[in-house]
Amino acid sequence: MAWGAACHGIFALAGLAMVWGLFTGLMQTWGAVPWPWAALTNGLLLVQFPLAHSFLLTGRGRRILARLAPAPHGTTLATTTYATIASLQLLVLFTLWTPSGIVVWQAEGAALVAMSTLYAGSWALLTKASFDAGAEVQSGFLGWAALARGRRPVFPPMPVTGLFRVVRQPIYVSFALVLWTTPTWTADQLALATAYTAYCLAAPRLKERRFARLFGAEWQAYRARTPYWLPLPRHRRRRCPTES
Template sequence: MLQLIKAALRPPAGPGRISLALGVGAVTHLLFTAGVLAMIIAMFHGMSASLGRVPQPWAWMVNLLLIIQFPLGHSLLLSRRGGRWLSRLVPGPHGGKLASTTFALIASIQLLILFTLWTPSGIIWWQAEGAVFWVVCGVYGLSWLLLMKATFDAGLEVQSGALGWMSLLARITPRFPDMPTEGLFRLIRQPIYVAFALTLWTVPVWTPDQLLLAVSYTAYCLLAPRLKERRFSKRYGERFERYRAAVPYAIPAIRTGSGDKHAE
């Protein structure tokens, strides 16, 4: 990541390419930040404070579609066909380099759509108060910090969309981070999905809306990484198989003594 930043700070001549890289990067990071903030705020209120106003009984159907569109789009874009589509989405010769940034941009828009256009049911089952409120808020905040740590360990430049536009700015081929095995990835193979699942269940307000979201996306967090691991198995072969044999999927194991170095 540091080498990518240093190279991007000294881009060779090419005003059109530089403008494209900086413009796409700015829009992507703005929408990425907005999507994350919308998610944090909406779930903090148990999905009871969104902007959607679809009348019942259609509201639940629309809300289900909002839930489904994110994992479906995510999985499609991570496929081979989706990768080719991402490379062609930006017209001209730079679409391939910007593919990872385009992916993050689309994912950010999907998050914004989900968490701002949700139609609240208006039903609140439980709301933390007093000391319990502050305890739950602390756990909710820790869950988000855990998610941020897992994202950093996985390669922040890829997760945030910076890899594509910074590579274009520096006029170099995008170089994806190696298979993550350090940090939280030493404890479990899927810390991002586990941390995200924790954010779903540690909110201070509980509604039918939040329960639907939590159940749906927890199932996604448990099942979707199987597809990711298939891709890793094809890409890294025996190295990933050793890692998979040594590190649990989602629940850390209690270790005794010193373990083997699984990722060599």
């Protein structure tokens, strides 16, 4: 229970830090590293999340996860540990970033209302996509709840409903929208948005390889009928009458 409480507490703090940090263009943080050293520390903060987030989903990363939780429950608590680490990474990123002070654009008046609405809508999409994917996995609830019931974690089926009917990677799409709909654009926010949008485009390929191994033909059929990132219509190739 304590492991789960810690996970959800850090998860909530990280969410609040991210919402406020992006809304203010990373201008109101606790980072105070002198420049030019701040460029190095900010760069490290920027890369630590995607690198660890992807590595911990590999075979070696999962073995490490299993050793981080209290024995002998490491495997059962793996999803909780993973969510805790990801939350800690985001909390560190959005609280210890050192602002550059370079404001590119600040929305005002009607533009502020419009951008704030888009920003809130992007967060709503991200929340919806997380629930469609299985909120118990995304939040870390699955692991500690299974342990509390004395059972093995039972993962939800492959997500194909809700936003997953529209695109295969709605969580990554929504996350990218969150990055670009902030009402305050700074050099810091633009650097983060550019880097993490690239991550959102590339990282799901690793996830899809894993899904192909786990779900086989079910995944291949879903992949064939559902676009990757953008909800563009797919046209089936028609056979020419002369083709045999």
